Amino acid sequence: MLKVKDTLRATVHLSFDGRVVKAYHGANACERFDNEVRVLRHLAARGCNFVPRLLEADREKLRIITTNCGGRVERLDEERTREIFSELEKFGVRHDDPDVRNVTYRFSDGRFCLIDFEFATILPEVKPA
DSSP: OEEEEEOSSEEEEEOTTSOEEEEEOSTTHHHHHHHHHHHHHHHHHTTOOSSOOEEEEETTTTEEEEOOOOEEOSOOOHHHHHHHHHHHHTTTEEOSOOOGGGEEEETTTTEEEEOOOTTOEEOOOOOOO
């Protein structure tokens, strides 16, 4: 496996079959793990197709395995970045870390995608009046 991220909060590896393995550590690791799992499940249930799909969640090991959502984006203009993160809110989630480091590009369909939902917020359902 190829290590693609190693910070105080998480280590991320890309497996040779294309899966992404993320291990949580550091402050509030359990809470961040739980939140990311909850958000990814919420987005999957709503048919959001520009985020990783959760394949496995192991709370004992504080590790998730997801599909690969493309390669990291080095540069993206501010307006386009805002559009991508704003689109996520249509699925009931605010990312809460809307930085280009959390944007990937999926060559298979030419789609910008979003990753890293540790700090994301599931928005309250708006009930029709």
